[in-house]
Amino acid sequence: MSKVCVVGARNVPDFIGGIETVCAKLYPELKNIVPEYDFTLFTRVKPKSKAEENFAGLKLKYIPTIDISGLETTFHTLLSILYARLFIHPKIMHLHGIGPAFFAPLSRLFGFKTVVTHHAVDYQRPKWGGVGRAFLVKGERNACRYSHRVICVSQAIKDDLDVRFARNAERYVTIRNGGSLDFHQHVDSPEIMHTFGLSRGKYILAVGRLEQTKAYHELISAYQRIEQPKYKLVICGVGIHAEQYVKDLTASASENIIFVGFQNGERLKTLYANTALFIHTSHMEGFCLVVSEALSAKVPIALTDIPPHREFKLPEACIFPVGDIEAIETILRQDDFSEYQSLEAFEHQCQNTWLVCAEKHKALYHGLV
Structure with missing residues (x-):
């Protein structure tokens, strides 16, 4: 052996x-x-x-x-x-x-x-x-x-x-x-939706470790520019050895900016499956697991323009410049996110x-x- x-x-x-x-x-x-x-x-x-x-x-x-x-x-x-x-x-x-x-x-x-x-x-x-x-x-x-x-x-x-x-x-x-999640047998977890006051298609989701390179601070800054947001902003993840950054981030928590902590299993799948848009503002990645997970859920996706993100074969409309808060704000303000979906990218992920x-x-x- x-x-x-x-x-x-x-x-x-x-x-x-x-x-x-x-x-x-x-x-x-x-x-x-x-x-x-x-x-x-x-x-x-x-x-x-x-x-x-x-x-x-x-x-x-x-x-x-x-x-x-x-x-x-x-x-x-x-x-x-x-x-x-x-x-x-x-x-x-x-x-x-x-x-x-x-x-x-x-x-x-x-x-x-x-x-x-x-x-x-x-x-x-x-x-x-x-x-x-x-x-x-x-x-x-x-x-x-x-x-x-x-x-x-x-x-x-x-x-x-x-x-x-x-x-x-x-x-x-x-x-x-x-990175693929199996949604074939998935059943939504009503508990997580109820606990955080979420409704299907009424929130924007970001997932990942809470650290500076993920640029959640930029995402929150862009979101806070919207006076009457149509969607809630849900951030899923915790920080490891990033106490001050996490403290600064969570200080912006409100009725519309919701930190749900670490989630996995069916609870995480529920968050992916019911979001109106998955957004990832990261400045650097090797391979982004959360993007591949979101592709498994077949939801609209918006990503920063970095080489590993390009490998997911999403159309140009789904890509925005790194650190561009105005571009993020423009995305978050939209009523309909259908242009951020790609059947080709979904199929590409299913093979991986x-x-x-x-x-x-x-x-x-x-x-x-």
């Missing part, structure tokens, strides 16, 4: 974060199609019971770390790789994110086939100081130089690596995240399932072992 260790997620399932969502969706699919693989996901959230040490056929191994932003992931990755070397002896070490990728040389030194998934150019996020940014820059370089394969979650990331780290370009491969993503990972793993 081939052993695979996975590092990068805080925990699975039902934990907010792109890497957490990817791991919760991808690895159960992989386990189903390659049952001969033994997966261990290293987590840094302590389980409350024995039942939380397994998930969908995967082993969850808790490794304690330091609860300090910027050091949490660093120490957890180092200890996880050391634990894997001493007690598990995997054939493949899969590191998610350019932070954990800092330790790609150590993983390779231990004899592991080392795979790094490059989720985003995280050092461009304004929350990082000089030391943190330098660490992430080095992590990206280590991924490209020392890993056996670098999985890019969007073609935009691969194109960037091909230019900046051309020497090892044969190691880079694009495997876009799945988590099973397809898992099959591509299977082929990559087999090529290594």
